[in-house]
Amino acid sequence: MTTAANLDHKAGSPPGRSSGKHGSAPKTATKNAGRTPGEGRMAALLLSPTLLVLALVIAYPLISAIHQSLYRAQSGLDADGFVTEGEAFVGLANYSDLFVGESGQRFLNAFGNTTFFTVTTVLLETILGLALALAMNRAFKGRSFLRASILVPWAVPTAVSGLLWRWIFQSDGIANSLLGSEILWTAEGTASKVAVIVAEVWKTAPFIGLLVLAGMQIIPEEVYEAAKIDGAGWWRQLGSITLPLVKPTLLVAVLFRMLDALRMFDLPFVLIGPGKESVETLSMLAWDESNQLRYGSASAFAVVLFLYVAAVAIVFVKVLGADVTGARQLGAKRRERKANRTQKAEATR
Amino acid sequence: MRQRRHTWQTLITTTALVTAAAVGLTACGGSSAEPKAAQSAPAFEGKGPINYVSSRDASGAANKSIEEWNAAHPEEKVTFIELPDSADQQRQQLIQNAQIKSDTFSVLNLDVVWNSEFAANKWVLPLPEDAISTDKMIPATVDAAKYRDTLYGAPYYTDGALFYFRQDLLTAAGIAAPPKTWDEMKAACEKVLALPDAAGMSCYAGQFDKNEALTVNFSEAVASAGGTVVDAEGKPTVDTPEAKEGLNLLVDGFKEGLFPSDAITYLEEQGRRAFQDGKVVFLRNWPFLYSSLSATDGSSKVAGKFGITSIPGTDSTGVSTLGGRNLAVSPFTPNKATALEFIKFFTSEEQARKRLELSSRAPAYAALYEDPAVVAKRPFFPTLLESLENAQPRPKVVQYGATTKAIQEEAYAALTGEKDTDSALKDMQAKLEELSAK
Structure with a gap:
């Protein structure tokens, strides 16, 4: 029963259309009718503290940043060498400056780096994470120990892992002596990009691995047994059972990682250093601008990054159907319970 | 009905998620400066904690x-x-x-x-x-x-720069006094590196990674060649023959193999290790190194074998920056x-x-x-x-943060060979002029 509902849901058909085998679909449609008129107001009242907190910690900073991004500090020196300072409203000039001149080049470069790092690291992490999860999903001695130990890179603070990898990648470090090369990993260039990708994948592949493992463990053994009886090999099982069934979990994990990777800051900052063109990300650029006290353009960078992250998230949820809230799963369970009840009722009748 | 509600729920939650992610980023905006009122000569009044x-x-x-x-x-x-x-x-x-x-x-x-x-x-x-x-x-x-x-x-x-040198190798090569100029240093290196004891060593190391330390090393090179980065009024002066000579000291150091090839990644610590492990004959660094270099517990291979003096210049002793x-x-x-x-x-x-x-x-x-x-x-x-x-302060400018960034950017481009010395200095001058005009 569980399997049927899960399978049905995972195959991607929208929950509303889900064809309950026991005639539950018509009943679910009437669910909302049970709500009393005051219920909605009560719900709003109960939710209002949460909404207030959200408004304070999310809406206010966001609006304030957008507001700030429309201003620019106009500073000059007077005859005695003192700063005459004021903020002038410049409209969207901070945004249009993102695409022209030297600061424009810097922005486009950082934008490219951010996208490049996100695509490459998330892709590699997903592949590696899946492989890790497949390996860990087997029953073998010391499995729980391996599971715990695989989390270690994830548990290490990013700045610390940045330092660790800096030592590994320094010119007389272990990376060069193992490879027998003399690559300057922490200088500018492709090597520094590779260094960041390696360190990032090392750190976050376990995250995807463990999330996917959790997804794999709820796949019932019976499905595999049935597949075996039908003569499906390991690859067939992977392609037709494991992957489709872990897809929702995997999508959420990948979404989280993408949002994280788009904001990448501390790793390239510590590992390669600030101001290095080949690894400068949008977050680093925003940090640098605010460090120079140019809060207007810093906010503009941050807002652009925010919009970018938001666009990626929405596309991900809409197109690939990542189920972030677990709403569908919840719906499926509810339907299932109802179906069970109906079944029981029918049986007792 | 239900499907719709779910979509909205998903959308709202996603937005919230993304927004939460963005808060950390946008929080850097916020403070705004007001125009400053003229300030009269301050009276130092008021006592208390x-x-x-x-x-x-x-x-x-x-x-x-x-x-x-x-x-x-x-x-x-x-x-x-x-x-x-x-x-x-x-x-x-x-x-x-x-x-x-x-x-x-x-x-x-x-x-x-x-x-x-x-x-x-x-x-x-x-x-x-x-x-x-x-x-x-x-x-x-x-x-x-x-x-x-x-x-x-x-x-x-x-704080000021010290020039660490390997006394034992200089003595072995028959050099009586440590070099005072870059030319003397090059000549000394030729003799020292010919020694069997010095096989595989490089001549000199400073700090050349893109960092504040690069601004220090660049300013010292320029000042040691008789140039300045900015003049007394804070106007940039790096597009000059003196500044070019100074930057060329460093650029040629890499080209001619005077510096270890990985010195472009050196900060203070990497330079210390290179000197301590006997990889370089000369090192420009800060005084704080002195105690770890003279450690006699076996961690330093150069304890008792090195000496210190002022950094070299082009004609005479060089000019240190001031920390x-x-x-x-x-x-x-x-x-x-x-x-x-x-x-x-x-x-x-x-x-x-x-x-x-x-x-x-x-x-x-x-x-x-x-x-x-x-x-x-x-x-x-x-x-x-x-x-x-003999020391000189680093550029005394109001927009120091942006100034040091611009110096690092252009000096680094010159050291890595991305730009030639002339265009690096020209671009640096342009950037600094833009900053000093603000």
């Missing part, structure tokens, strides 16, 4: 000075507020406090390179020059605490009289001498460098004094 805001002092010497002050002034107690270790973060916290005119920070411990920025923004008060015994201090340290000829900070400690810290008074503290008195006490020669017991930070008072008791404990002091007497 104050806060001393500083980076950490691991030696505990600063704490001792404060304890002594607190014992004598129970009504005007000083509290030590520790800032993060990173200089960038210290600067940001100090500026943010100044922008909101917070009275939490009373006495500020400022890096010498922030002096102009803080003075020009009126985030620190001009000090009455007779209050601080500047005449006994090394002139370069006093100069670094001035903005447009007004003293804004009391020199607390200072160190000044103490300044925030205009937003109510207890300005106490703050000034505390600074006088803290930066007095007597306290500087006491702190030398615990800390190896170089004091601003020249006399202490020649004191036999001090020299016995810190053998590098006489050489450091020579270096400091």
